[in-house]
Structures are given as structure tokens and as C-alpha cells.
Amino acid sequence: MKHLVRAGVLLVIVLLFVFVVLRLVPVPDAWESFGFYRGGGDPEEWVNKPVQHIGSSICNDCHEDKYGVWEGSKHIAIDCETCHGPARLHVEEGAGMVINTAGEECGLCHAELISRPSGFPQVDVVSMAGGEECITCHNPHDPRAGMPPEISHVVGGREDCLLCHSQHDPLLMGPPEVPHALEEYTDCVSCHGSEEFKGAATPQIPHDLEGRADCFLCHSAGRVKPLPEDHVGRAADSCSNCHRSE
């Protein structure tokens, strides 16, 4: 009887000892030194990981042209690496950076989705671009630059734009489809210049337009707020082609 008890006690002691010893191998020395915080030095293995996304400012060292455009644009809120990916290897080892220039990349943010906040600019990427890539018209570093787009051919002798650019009769030349109806517009060049630069987004008119048919009453030389220089010579009935009231 006694030897059974002794053997049992011995077995328990041995098992406990084995458990404790085995457990000592993986458990770090400073386990639960201070509650959930474990003492035993800094978590160096995590601190010393390499930083892959190194920030936008270093891009300016080589890509001043694009950086300068981006700096003055609405996309300034977005880091270079948001679209181009992490730059560490590119800077340190000259590794190439690949970016998808197709419209689907733009669509990651700008494709129309009901789950997105309604105030965020969203478009039907396919129908807006009409088969073209977004970057045909939009500079991704400054998406509103040159909007409305400049006409990429000489206008002289081609007074009737609709001859070629018709929504119902898409053409051999030019964009097969344009993002707005064409019929109501008579003076395409007033927005789509062929030579002069159009600047950034079309400003909205900060007052409503009802009962103010003649814009030039106030907006002409010597009046309340003259037209900008590059608008001189335009007809009053073309203002609303681009400028809407708020």
C-alpha cells in the first residue's frame, strides 16, 4: 500500500518537474514582470525592421517636374507612395517602380460605388473615358490641370466642331464620346482652347444667375470684377458653358 502512494507522489513530482522544465525553454526570462508589459529590454526585433514607405519629400530630389505639379494640385493630399508603392528599394538600390496606368487604378478611388461617401468625386470610369484611359485627358499629378482639355489640333478652318465630334455619330478622329451633351454648345473653343492654357478648375460663380442675363454688366473692364485677360473677346452668352452658380 505504502509503496503505491510513494510511487504516485513520485510520479506527480516528476511530471510537474518535467512540465516546469520544458516550459522554461520557450518562456522568455522576463515574462509578466510588470503585468501585460514584459520587461527584458526593448522590442528590438520590431524596432529594427526597415522602413519601406519613406515619404514623398525625397521624390523631389530627382522628379522635380512631377513633384512641382503635384504640389499645387488637389492630389497634394495623397502621398507619392499611395499610388506608386513603397520607395525604399527604388531610392537605395535603384529598383524600378511599376504603376498601373490604366483607368482601373484611378477607379480604385474614383469609380462610382454606393459605399463611398457621397461627397467624394466619383465617376463611371468606363463611360466617362469613352474607351480611353483617364490619363489621356487628366494628369494624375494634377487631375484638374488643363480642364477642360485643350483641343489637340488646329481649329482654323474647322468651324463646325460637331461635324466630327458628334455623340450620336462617333468618329474616326478625336474622342469617340465626350462627357457632356454637345448640341447645346455652339462655341467649343471658348472652353476648349486650341492654344492658350486653360488653367485649373473652372471657378463657380458665387452668386445665383437668375435675372442676371448680361454678365458683362458687371464683369467687364472697369466694372466690379473684370474678366480675366485670357477671356477678352468672348461673348456674354458663352459664360454659362463653363461657369455655373454655386
Added chain:
Amino acid sequence: MKMRISRRDFIKNGAMGLVGGIIIYSGIPAVLQGFTSTDAGKAVRLKGPDGEEHYWRFIVDTGKCIGCGKCVRACKLENDVPLDPEYNRTWVERYVVTDNDEVFVDSPNAAIDGCTAETVREKYGDLDVKKSFFVPKLCNQCEEPPCVGVCPVGATYATREGVVLVDMKACIGCKYCIQACPYGARFLDPRLRVIDKCTWCYHRITKGLPPACVAVCPVEARLFGDIRDPESQVGRMIREERLGILKPDLGTEPMVYYIGLEKGVR
């Protein structure tokens, strides 16, 4: 042989065994650890690795998230996480609430390629959608982390700043912590067979940089900062905004706050 044992002996021996077991169980580790530990009696360290005290907080503004998934991709590239959709330190969930208050949640490939591949209409058909929105998820860096308590080998721990990390050399990959985490923030790295999780990009924040997901977010839906820093936008928002946390009933005390939580969001 017939065993005969009196009640008195039974109780006596049982009690002795119990007391002996407790003494052995609690005493031996201390004795053995006394030989190996180098930290016995070390003072509590208050400062982080950069020599500063930090009170970091993370704010997610669900009203701003556009579900582009740039954060998910940046996280994986920054932290060398496998690109497969099962392994994520952070991900973006898409919520759809119907007119009948049914809630549908999905996260197409964790949103690493955005959420445009299969739209809500394509996936749910003619559902009467009342509203739909995105909710980015990540480790909540709980002040009462249930994952740390269950680790049998003490491989996971909180730093002094409250960031919960895994000691990859100590982890045995038993996955108890995956079960314990109410937010699903942990996964088993298939290459090393150890647990990985969001570290708030500990290698970045200890150098004064924001986590990668915050750095690349195009709409400031993710914000990170030290609330003691008077310049910090996060500090200002914690003072001014009304913030929620995920699963407050569990008492985990997350350090990730959410703006614009809907009742169906868990």
C-alpha cells in the same frame, strides 16, 4: 491485495499531496528562473525605445473611407506580410444595411485591390440598400489585451506604450491568441509558423513616422498620433470629436477609436 484506508488517512494524505503539489508548482519555476533571469528586480521602464514617453492613439474615420484598399497593400509591403487575402494585419470591411435593417458585411480580398471588382449591386443583386459604408479594421492595441493573457509561453506582450507585440522567437504557433482576440486581428504567418499581427508599424512610430496605412491613406480616414503632443491632430480630435470603440462590452479598452460607428458594426 485489498486496500484499506481510513477516512482520516485519506484526508490527511490528500491534503498533504495538495499542499505539496502547490508548493512544488509555484516554487520550482521561481527557483529555476532565479538561475536564468537577468531581469529580477529591474525597475519598471517608463520610456519607449526612443527615450520618450508616448501616449499613442489611432483614429479611424469611417465617414471618410472610400475603400480604395491602399492601406491594406501598403501594410503588406511595409511589413512583409504575404499578399494572399487570408493574411492581413489590416483590412477594410464593406457594410451594407438594408431597409429591413439586415446587415451584410464582406471584405473582398481584404480590399487589397479596392472594392470595385464586385460592387454591392453585383454581389447582392436587388437588395433594398438603405446605406453602405466602409470600415477599416486593425489591431485595437487593447489596454486589457485578452490575447496576451492566454499565451502559454509569454510570447506576446505589451510595450510600455501599450502596443501589443509578438516575440517571434518565443512564439510556438499554438494559435490560442487567435481564438482569444475578439477583433480577429491575429493570423499565423505561414512561412515561419508564428503569429503575426498589426504592430502599428512599431519600427516607424518609434522613429516618429506614422504607420504605413496612415501615411498612404488618400482621404485621412486613418489618423495616428501622440495625444500628449499639442500639435497632434489626434489629440485635438480626442478632445473635440465623439468617438466610439469596437465591442466596448468586452472591456478590452481599445486604443483605436472610431468616428461614425453604425450599430451593426462589430
